[in-house]
Amino acid sequence: MPAFTKEISIRFAHTDAAGIAFYPRYFGLINDLIEDWFAAIGFDFKHLHIDEKRAVPTVHIEADFLAASRMHDVLEFALVLKHIGRSSIHLDISAQSGGEVRLRMKFVIAHMDMESGTSLPWPNDMRTAMTNWLTPEGETP
Numbered sequence: 001m002p003a004f005t006k007e008i009s010i011r012f013a014h015t016d017a018a019g020i021a022f023y024p025r026y027f028g029l030i031n032d033l034i035e036d037w038f039a040a041i042g043f044d045f046k047h048l049h050i051d052e053k054r055a056v057p058t059v060h061i062e063a064d065f066l067a068a069s070r071m072h073d074v075l076e077f078a079l080v081l082k083h084i085g086r087s088s089i090h091l092d093i094s095a096q097s098g099g100e101v102r103l104r105m106k107f108v109i110a111h112m113d114m115e116s117g118t119s120l121p122w123p124n125d126m127r128t129a130m131t132n133w134l135t136p137e138g139e140t141p
Contacts, residue, residue, distance in 0.1 A: 003078035003079060003080045003135075004033075004036075004037045004040060004078070004079040004080075004133065005076055005077065005078045005079075006033055006036060006076075006077050007074055007075070007076050007077075008029055008032075008033075008074070008075050008077055008095075009072060009073070009074050009075075010069050010070065010071055010072060010073045010074075010075065011071065012071055013025070014029070014071075015070070015071050019070055019071050020068045020069065020070055021068070021069040021070070021073075021102075023063075023065055026063075026065075026095075026103060026105075027061075029077070029095075030077070030093055030105060030107070033077050033079055033093065034056075034079065034091070034107075034109070037079050037133075038056070041126075041129040041130060041132070041133065042125075042129050043126060043129065049114070053113065053114045053115055054111065054112065054113060054114060054120065055111075055112050055114050056109050056110065056111055056112075057109065057110055057112060058107055058108070058109055059088070059108050059109065059110045060106075060107065060108035061105060061106070061107055061108075062105065062106040063103065063104070063105045064103065064104045064105070065102070065103050066101050066102055066103060066104065067100055067101070067102045068102075069095075069097065069102050073097045074097060075095040075096065075097050075102060076095065076096055076097070077093065077094070077095045078093065078094050078095075078096075079091055079092075079093050080092040080093070080135050081130060081133045081134050081135060082134075082135060082136075083134075084122065084127060084130055084131065084134060086119075086121050086122070087110055087111045087112070087119040087120055087121050087122060088108055088109060088110045088111070088119075089108070089109050089122075089130060090106070090107070090108050091106070091107040091108075091109065092104070092105070092106055092107075093105040093106075093107060111126075
């Protein structure tokens with residue numbers, strides 16, 4: 001399956017005083033990307049979090065900021081699902097502009113019950129939907 005992609009323009013609100021994308025803002029953009037991917041596979045965050053009382057918190061992040069992004073740069077973000085565990089998934093996320101990779105991130109997201117705070121196995125319908133996006137380790141879309 002190809003990567004889930006989304007173009008995002010760097011806005012004034014994303015930048016620091018030097019006009020360069022401020023690194024914490026990337027985490028908000030990535031959260032939006034992940035939320036959009038879950039919606040694309042049929043699991044809207046409102047339904048998941050509010051109605052079902054389940055969450056998908058990030059439990060691990062690795063980030064490499066490879067080049068600066070500036071106001072009005074359009075970045076193509078790509079989300080690649082690399083592994084599905086019992087109650088977690090591993091994602092590779094990147095952003096590029098004009099063929100230049102700006103950042104690479106590795107995320108591990110868990111599936112949990114919001115009331116108990118304990119991990120939950122992925123339900124079969126979610127696992128099936130995610131499996132359609134799985135890119136085996138070592139492969140790059």
